[in-house]
Amino acid sequence: MNKVPKIAIRDVCKRFGTLTVLDGVSLDVHQSEVVCLIGASGSGKSTLLRCINFLEAYDAGEIRIDGHLMGYVDAAQKQRRPMSDRMLRQARRDIGFVFQQFNLWPHMSVIQNVMEPLLRVRGLSAEVAVKRGEVALDRVGLTDKRNSYPLRLSGGQQQRVAIARALAMEPSLMLFDEPTSSLDPELVGEVLQVMKGLAAEGMTMVVVTHEMGFAAHVADRVAFLDRGRIIDVGPSQQVLHESKEARVQQFLQTYHDRTNF
Amino acid sequence: MQFGVIIDAFPYLLQASIATIGYTASGIVVGAALAIVVCAARFANSILFQRAALAYVSFCRGVPLLVMLMLIFYLLPLIGILVPASVSAVLALGLCTSGYLAEMLRGSLTAIPRGQAEAAQAFGMTGIDTWRRVLLPQAIRTCLPQVIGEFIALMKASSLISVIGISELTRVSMNIAADTYRPLEAYIGAGIFYLAINLCLAGLGTLAERHFSRGIIA
Amino acid sequence: MNMLQTLWHYAPLLLSGAGVTLWTWLLGSVLGLAIGASVALLRRLPVRPLQWVLRIYIEIIRGTPFLLQLFLLYSGGPSIGIRLSALTAGVVCLGVHAGAYFAEVFRAGFEGLPKGQIEAASSFGMTSFQILYRISLPTMLVAIFPSIVSILISLSKETVILSIITVPNLMYQVQSMTVETYSAFSGIAALAVFYWVFVECVARFSALIEYRLTLFARRDSAEVRA
Ligand SMILES: Nc1ncnc2c1ncn2[C@@H]1O[C@H](COP(=O)(O)OP(=O)(O)OP(=O)(O)O)[C@@H](O)[C@H]1O
Ligand SMILES: [Mg+2]
Numbered sequence A: 001m002n003k004v005p006k007i008a009i010r011d012v013c014k015r016f017g018t019l020t021v022l023d024g025v026s027l028d029v030h031q032s033e034v035v036c037l038i039g040a041s042g043s044g045k046s047t048l049l050r051c052i053n054f055l056e057a058y059d060a061g062e063i064r065i066d067g068h069l070m071g072y073v074d075a076a077q078k079q080r081r082p083m084s085d086r087m088l089r090q091a092r093r094d095i096g097f098v099f100q101q102f103n104l105w106p107h108m109s110v111i112q113n114v115m116e117p118l119l120r121v122r123g124l125s126a127e128v129a130v131k132r133g134e135v136a137l138d139r140v141g142l143t144d145k146r147n148s149y150p151l152r153l154s155g156g157q158q159q160r161v162a163i164a165r166a167l168a169m170e171p172s173l174m175l176f177d178e179p180t181s182s183l184d185p186e187l188v189g190e191v192l193q194v195m196k197g198l199a200a201e202g203m204t205m206v207v208v209t210h211e212m213g214f215a216a217h218v219a220d221r222v223a224f225l226d227r228g229r230i231i232d233v234g235p236s237q238q239v240l241h242e243s244k245e246a247r248v249q250q251f252l253q254t255y256h257d258r259t260n261f
Numbered sequence B: 001m002q003f004g005v006i007i008d009a010f011p012y013l014l015q016a017s018i019a020t021i022g023y024t025a026s027g028i029v030v031g032a033a034l035a036i037v038v039c040a041a042r043f044a045n046s047i048l049f050q051r052a053a054l055a056y057v058s059f060c061r062g063v064p065l066l067v068m069l070m071l072i073f074y075l076l077p078l079i080g081i082l083v084p085a086s087v088s089a090v091l092a093l094g095l096c097t098s099g100y101l102a103e104m105l106r107g108s109l110t111a112i113p114r115g116q117a118e119a120a121q122a123f124g125m126t127g128i129d130t131w132r133r134v135l136l137p138q139a140i141r142t143c144l145p146q147v148i149g150e151f152i153a154l155m156k157a158s159s160l161i162s163v164i165g166i167s168e169l170t171r172v173s174m175n176i177a178a179d180t181y182r183p184l185e186a187y188i189g190a191g192i193f194y195l196a197i198n199l200c201l202a203g204l205g206t207l208a209e210r211h212f213s214r215g216i217i218a
Numbered sequence C: 001m002n003m004l005q006t007l008w009h010y011a012p013l014l015l016s017g018a019g020v021t022l023w024t025w026l027l028g029s030v031l032g033l034a035i036g037a038s039v040a041l042l043r044r045l046p047v048r049p050l051q052w053v054l055r056i057y058i059e060i061i062r063g064t065p066f067l068l069q070l071f072l073l074y075s076g077g078p079s080i081g082i083r084l085s086a087l088t089a090g091v092v093c094l095g096v097h098a099g100a101y102f103a104e105v106f107r108a109g110f111e112g113l114p115k116g117q118i119e120a121a122s123s124f125g126m127t128s129f130q131i132l133y134r135i136s137l138p139t140m141l142v143a144i145f146p147s148i149v150s151i152l153i154s155l156s157k158e159t160v161i162l163s164i165i166t167v168p169n170l171m172y173q174v175q176s177m178t179v180e181t182y183s184a185f186s187g188i189a190a191l192a193v194f195y196w197v198f199v200e201c202v203a204r205f206s207a208l209i210e211y212r213l214t215l216f217a218r219r220d221s222a223e224v225r226a
Helices: A046-052 A085-093 A110-120 A126-139 A155-167 A185-200 A212-215 A238-243 A246-259 B002-043 B049-062 B065-078 B085-111 B114-122 B127-142 B144-164 B170-182 B183-212 C005-044 C049-063 C066-080 C086-111 C114-124 C128-165 C169-182 C186-214
Strands: A007-016 A019-029 A033-039 A060-065 A095-098 A173-177 A204-208 A219-227 A229-235
Touching: A007 A046, A019 A046, A019 A060, A019 A229, A033 A046, A033 A212, A046 A060, A046 A173, A046 A204, A085 A095, A095 A155, A095 B114, A110 A126, A110 A155, A110 B127, A126 A155, A155 A185, A185 A204, A185 A212, A185 B183, A212 A238, A212 A246, A219 A238, A219 A246, A229 A238, A229 A246, B002 B049, B002 B085, B002 B144, B002 B170, B002 B183, B049 B085, B049 C186, B065 B085, B065 B144, B065 C128, B065 C169, B065 C186, B085 B127, B085 B144, B127 B144, B144 B170, B144 B183, B144 C066, B170 B183, B170 C066, B183 C049, B183 C066, C005 C049, C005 C086, C005 C128, C005 C169, C049 C086, C066 C086, C066 C128, C086 C128, C114 C128, C128 C169, C128 C186, C169 C186
Parallel strands: A033 A204, A033 A219, A095 A173, A173 A204
Antiparallel strands: A007 A019, A007 A060, A219 A229
């Protein structure tokens, strides 16, 4: 493919004080591709994902979305400045982000949660926003919960609302940070089902996950992060079953030991 | 004891109670406005703002209301601002309560999980919208019970504005005591009204809490 | 006369005023703690009428302004035969006032005692007296310490109010000084700063004590006590 990638990550570095969390990460994600990020806890998966929509500012390297540099005014590395708030907001509008902790706004009902960004960011009228919100809730199968408050829903339902809230913005790209990690095991399926549907419809997705089943069956490619570097990346079957990296094999082995009781 | 005195004084005490509530409410409004500014300063990036806000809060909490009242009462004319005593009174009440309100607000704000503001950011919401739509509405709801407690405390403290001649519940009962030579009855009468206002406020508070806690408490 | 000369001139009066302020605060606090502890203990007796009376005392004191309570005792008292000097009335009032607040704090302290720890102690065969002194009281004191301090701080601020019934405390002396010198603001400003510094010092000092008292609950310094 010689098209411009949807996301192009080049030599990205990120430090928190003296701790180097991302140490020269490069990765391309193409239109309609699903890429899973896996790796041990603390390896920098969340940080990488948060750098993509600039919730964290990366220190060096480049992240381009549709060819546009994210978070900085396009200039030579040494003299670049963070972009204005306005431009950053504009860039973020088209990127959906789904958090491990859902981060629904508890004082707003389900439909209000979904409508809020449409009203504030897209500037839609209330009528249009309601319609779009209902469509989004329908896609995650939660039309009947539209007037409930988030904290009255199960974790799986809350996460589906969070996905609907992101979807309603009609993003061209979605980032998921361990969307099922704070769910009870029997609720994981309903969320993965929704994500599978999105993948099938051609959404570009980057998913940090510990669900190896999802990585194996839904992801086009899997990237393995270890101490801030991508040490293996490729088609999911290849990374998950035939990786030559000892670190990857070891990680997957402990994973198998734990799940195959 | 002559309870007739209390019964005769009833209309005056009732009117004075309304004044007491009015002064307290004005004080809370002034205090809340100040508190929001001070709280914003405490969350500001500039160390200077943070320090200033911290000093302000400790000043408001350290200076007794009576002293604050005198301070403002004498300061305003000194810098050429001539206002009625009632304005000084409301200002003093507001200043005294603003330190406490600011701390309550800060407590509620820091209790909101960081992710909620991040979610708003991730959608491209502006900082102002994030505050206005996500953070403040929740913070105000969760600190409501404390604010009602503060309202009740300020209502009692407002008896001190009687010393600059403001005609509120305590002042009126002093007048009645002087007119009738029955101080015991007059003050008991005022006490009954204070207790009654207290009960009403607490009741209203419970209702408001129930109404506003929608969603926040599962 | 400039400010400093004025202050020097009035120094003896101001010092005596400060003494009165401190003295009333201390006496009021001790009286309040005694009343509060007694009321909290008496409320645990299974005597209904007594519980009612104590409850009414607490609600009335906590529901009305201190100034009104002061007037009631000082000006209303004589008509039922209670004649007290301004100073005595002031101290009694501070004590009775604080007592109601302390009583509530102590009650909460009793109720918050973790049952499991007491059961553990009795499972080793400790006597109830030993349990009270070695387990219950220390746990409770640590838990209620911050509330106690905040009541003490409030009380120190209430002492100002005694000047209204002519107790010659610092506020009173500052006011009489300003009446004579016509520079009302500077005196009050100095008083405000005095209280600010005083309250801030008490708050910091007690935060330090609280830190020491709760070291055991902090993970990062678990070894400090060992
Ligand atoms: N805001 C921050 N300040 C300081 N250190 C941070 C911050 N955020 C993350 N870190 C550190 O960066 C490292 C990588 O964190 P990150 O959250 O990216 O890991 P992760 O791969 O997502 O792990 P997990 O699977 O546990 O979510 C960790 O050591 C973490 O402690
Ligand atoms: Mg993570």
